[in-house]
Structures are given as structure tokens and as C-alpha cells.
Ligand SMILES: [Fe+2]
């Protein structure tokens with residue numbers, strides 16, 4: 739659903755709830771606790787809504803660090819590019835920014851995979867083939883999503899953005915952690 743449409747529905751729902759609560763005040767009077775409880779519940783909606791909004795975006799945590807500066811810098815840059823893409827999807831910034839955000843994220847992901855694979859190969863990391871296969875499968879999946887985006891336009895972008903966010907964060911925090919002790923032992927830092 740487009741951000742502008744979902745914002746309109748959200749605002750309408752709040753207005754309807756407030757109108758219902760005013761009617762409860764009129765029917766039951768100020769002395770009744772029911773309309774006050776309903777009012778308190780309505781007041782928490784924007785708080786929970788903004789928490790959910792924040793969850794769309796990702797932040798760097800020190801626990802993501804591999805201890806290898808170039809890799810960590812790449813990962814930080816990727817998180818920033820994920821956030822750009824999430825922003826372009828959810829704030830409906832227009833096709834040009836959408837495409838630019840998507841292409842930048844995919845291009846940098848490819849570049850970063852290349853850097854990791856070179857390091858793993860150079861040092862003979864035992865899990866190299868499996869790690870490279872995961873990168874390859876992810877790029878294939880992204881290409882399928884991009885083809886979908888080319889067919890359906892913005893409506894397909896939400897799924898692409900979510901896939902990239904979840905995959906990259908899990909990969910940075912999981913599979914990429916597997917090579918870091920080995921590469922650091924080989925002198926990478
Ligand atoms: Fe990585």
C-alpha cells in the first residue's frame with residue numbers, strides 16, 4: 739500500500755476513534771471511567787505507530803563488527819543504503835529516487851561480495867565455497883525481484899526492500915561472522 743494512502747487511512751482511523759470516544763463521553767458522562775480508558779488507549783496509538791516506523795530502518799551495532807576495517811565500513815555503508823531504499827519505499831519519494839536507491843544498494847552489494855570473496859580466497863578460508871554460493875544465490879534472488887519491479891513498478895519494491903534488509907542484516911550478523919576470526923588470524927584488520 740502506498741505511504742500516502744496508508745497515512746490517510748491511519749489518520750481517518752484516529753479521527754473515527756476520537757469521534758466514538760466523544761460519543762461515549764456524551765452518553766456515559768465525564769464520571770464514567772470507560773471513555774477515559776478509551777481515550778488513554780487512543781493516546782498510545784501514535785507511540786506504537788512510531789515504534790513500528792523505526793523498525794523499518796536499521797542501525798549499526800558493535801556486535802556486527804568483523805574486526806576488519808574495510809569490511810565493517812562496507813557493512814555500515816550497506817546499512818545506510820538499505821535505509822535510503824526503505825525511505826524511498828515508505829515515504830513515496832518518486833521513481834527516480836526509488837531506482838537510484840535500489841541500484842546503489844545492489845551495485846554496492848555486488849562490490850562488497852567481491853571484496854569478501856577475494857579476501858577469503860586469498861587466505862584459503864575453508865568456508866569460502868559455501869559463503870560464495872550464498873552470495874551468488876542472493877544476487878540471483880535479487881535479480882528475480884528486480885525483474886518483478888520492472889514489470890509491476892513501485893508496488894513490487896516493498897518486497898524487494900524488505901528482502902534486502904532482512905537478508906543483509908542476517909548475513910552480516912551471521913555468515914560474515916564465521917570468517918572474521920580466521921581472516922584476523924591471517925593478519926587482516
Ligand atoms: Fe558482508
Ligand SMILES: [Fe+2]
Nearest residue numbers: 854909913914
Ligand atoms: Fe558475505
